[in-house]
Amino acid sequence: MNVWRYGDNINTDMLFPGKYTYTCSTREEIKPHLLEDLDSTFSKNVKEGDIIFAGKNFGCGSSREQPVVGLKAVGIRAVVAESFARIFYRAAINQGLLLIECPQAVEAYSKGDDIELIADTGKIIVGGKPFSFPKLPKEIIAIRDAGGLLAYTRSKLKKR
Amino acid sequence: MSMTFVEKLLSNYAGEKNVVPGQIVTVHPDHLLTHDNTAAIIKKIEPELKKYGVFSKSLPIIVLDHVIPAASEKTSTNHKVIREFVKTHNIENFFDVGIGVCHQVVIEKGLGLPGKLLLGSDSHTCSYGAVGAFSSGIDRTEAASLMLTGETWLKVPDSIKIMLNGILKFGVYAKDVVLHIVGDISASGANYCSVEYHGDIDQFSIADRFTIANMGIEMGAKNSVFFVDAVTEIFLDSIGVSSSSYNPIFPDRDASYLQELEYDLSEIVPMIACPHTVDNVKPVAEISGLEIQQCLIGTCTNGRLSDLKVVADILKGKQVNSNVRLLILPASKDILEKALKAGIIETLIKSGGVLLPPGCGPCLGAHQGILAPGERCLSTANRNFKGRMGCKDAEIYLASPATVAASAIYGKIIDPREVMK
Numbered sequence: 001m002n003v004w005r006y007g008d009n010i011n012t013d014m015l016f017p018g019k020y021t022y023t024c025s026t027r028e029e030i031k032p033h034l035l036e037d038l039d040s041t042f043s044k045n046v047k048e049g050d051i052i053f054a055g056k057n058f059g060c061g062s063s064r065e066q067p068v069v070g071l072k073a074v075g076i077r078a079v080v081a082e083s084f085a086r087i088f089y090r091a092a093i094n095q096g097l098l099l100i101e102c103p104q105a106v107e108a109y110s111k112g113d114d115i116e117l118i119a120d121t122g123k124i125i126v127g128g129k130p131f132s133f134p135k136l137p138k139e140i141i142a143i144r145d146a147g148g149l150l151a152y153t154r155s156k157l158k159k160r
Numbered sequence: 161m162s163m164t165f166v167e168k169l170l171s172n173y174a175g176e177k178n179v180v181p182g183q184i185v186t187v188h189p190d191h192l193l194t195h196d197n198t199a200a201i202i203k204k205i206e207p208e209l210k211k212y213g214v215f216s217k218s219l220p221i222i223v224l225d226h227v228i229p230a231a232s233e234k235t236s237t238n239h240k241v242i243r244e245f246v247k248t249h250n251i252e253n254f255f256d257v258g259i260g261v262c263h264q265v266v267i268e269k270g271l272g273l274p275g276k277l278l279l280g281s282d283s284h285t286c287s288y289g290a291v292g293a294f295s296s297g298i299d300r301t302e303a304a305s306l307m308l309t310g311e312t313w314l315k316v317p318d319s320i321k322i323m324l325n326g327i328l329k330f331g332v333y334a335k336d337v338v339l340h341i342v343g344d345i346s347a348s349g350a351n352y353c354s355v356e357y358h359g360d361i362d363q364f365s366i367a368d369r370f371t372i373a374n375m376g377i378e379m380g381a382k383n384s385v386f387f388v389d390a391v392t393e394i395f396l397d398s399i400g401v402s403s404s405s406y407n408p409i410f411p412d413r414d415a416s417y418l419q420e421l422e423y424d425l426s427e428i429v430p431m432i433a434c435p436h437t438v439d440n441v442k443p444v445a446e447i448s449g450l451e452i453q454q455c456l457i458g459t460c461t462n463g464r465l466s467d468l469k470v471v472a473d474i475l476k477g478k479q480v481n482s483n484v485r486l487l488i489l490p491a492s493k494d495i496l497e498k499a500l501k502a503g504i505i506e507t508l509i510k511s512g513g514v515l516l517p518p519g520c521g522p523c524l525g526a527h528q529g530i531l532a533p534g535e536r537c538l539s540t541a542n543r544n545f546k547g548r549m550g551c552k553d554a555e556i557y558l559a560s561p562a563t564v565a566a567s568a569i570y571g572k573i574i575d576p577r578e579v580m581k
């Protein structure tokens with residue numbers, strides 16, 4: 001597992017350039033452009049199970065969902081940040097990408113630290129130090145457990 | 161119980177007596193805005209649309225604006241798919257290529273009204289707070305789900321009260337005010353919050369309020385709002401909306417806020433956001449003299465008639481510097497027609513401006529006016545992120561239409577008061 005470390009205000013143009021917004025929408029189309037203008041090594045080297053650590057306001061900017069779809073598609077296990085922008089946060093719920101808002105864990109992390117994530121109990125261990133993060137509200141857990149928003153919506157429609 | 165604007169509005173929509181910050185409520189928005197991204201949205205739910213149809217044909221507002229006229233076979237095919245969808249499902253509010261930027265169209269057509277709740281798969285959906293609506297951005301997947309069910313969840317946000325006191329000085333505009341605020345509280349200063357503007361608001365036209373509400377997302381806000389007053393009523397009346405067709409919502413006097421901020425407008429000077437974040441804001445005078453190669457007037461932030469007029473007044477009888485391309489992008493067809501009638505467009509073209517069709521144009525870097533490496537653009541838009549205008553090795557600066565117009569003449573960034581005096 002690799003940890004990718006980025007700073008504050010990582011915006012949607014850095015995560016997925018706006019110029020591709022209306023031409024790339026499938027996972028395969030999105031992957032090669034992920035973080036293209038921020039870190040050109042990312043899309044080549046990212047592996048299933050990797051974690052991203054970042055600063056404040058991760059995902060700010062546009063409502064485009066390709067950054068979330070892309071991070072999920074390449075297998076990012078979680079993004080741990082000091083804070084997230086709200087549209088990005090909603091998009092992550094809808095796609096089932098785990099976001100952990102935990103400034104203490106971000107501060108504690110230094111390069112090479114082992115990371116252990118026990119998502120169900122809301123715990124992350126960074127270099128041996130445990131941190132807890134708040135559990136999601138029940139309405140949101142229902143969406144996650146259904147396998148994302150569209151699956152949730154489909155099951156609701158069937159019940160009508 | 162005393163409530164803020166957003167608490168009152170969300171309790172109405174949730175059918176509850178009162179709601180508190182942090183509470184999750186289920187709402188049925190009045191409208192769902194989507195644009196060129198409609199093609200990708202409906203693709204996610206093709207079988208469900210066949211089986212269940214759209215939740216209601218009056219719910220969606222679809223505006224083709226982001227890449228218009230189509231720049232490639234892919235974008236033209238997207239537009240075609242959207243037109244077919246609109247026909248099949250009898251979508252009531254569809255605006256094809258050339259009508260304008262989606263947010264401008266929503267306000268102009270009277271679809272964003274006081275006390276209403278709108279969601280949109282575009283981050284600048286927060287603009288309709290200009291007329292006292294609650295509006296906020298969501299992603300494509302959620303838009304798809306809303307198309308089918310007409311409902312979604314919202315978390316009741318905390319509120320921030322911003323007092324704007326005093327009168328703006330000559331040469332200073334609403335754009336300078338909002339840049340000043342973003343610079344002060346930072347790009348995440350209002351994260352998850354509802355921002356309310358109070359104070360000496362009557363000096364701000366609906367166009368000005370639009371500019372300020374539009375950039376709410378640049379401080380992280382869920383929504384931002386101005387309350388209905390005579391200015392709002394006169395505006396709505398001018399577009400044929402009578403006051404009997406909406407119910408304005410006002411916060412209670414003793415509502416409780418997460419934060420209260422105060423700004424003295426008479427102290428604000430022309431401001432500029434420097435690369436590559438919107439909160440990297442300085443007084444224009446501090447970076448005076450920096451050379452620019454492209455200027456953009458327009459977008460959903462500053463492409464309205466009053467903006468074009470300020471620019472024309474500055475450019476009249478003058479020429480744009482030969483090292484600069486000045487792009488003019490009216491926010492809608494209606495604005496373009498009015499600007500043509502008023503002779504504004506003629507002035508802009510004679511001064512060397514290049515007219516683009518009403519839409520998003522170069523704002524998002526998908527086509528038209530893409531920058532070259534090493535170039536610098538001064539724009540009236542709302543974002544200066546790295547790569548935003550199509551090239552990661554270019555720089556974008558954001559300022560008021562007056563600052564952009566004055567700088568276009570000199571080919572260098574300049575405080576507009578030096579030219580306007």
Ligand code: SF4
Nearest residue numbers: 261459460520523524
């Ligand atoms: S003009 Fe720019 S900011 Fe406004 S909707 Fe279009 S792309 Fe978005």
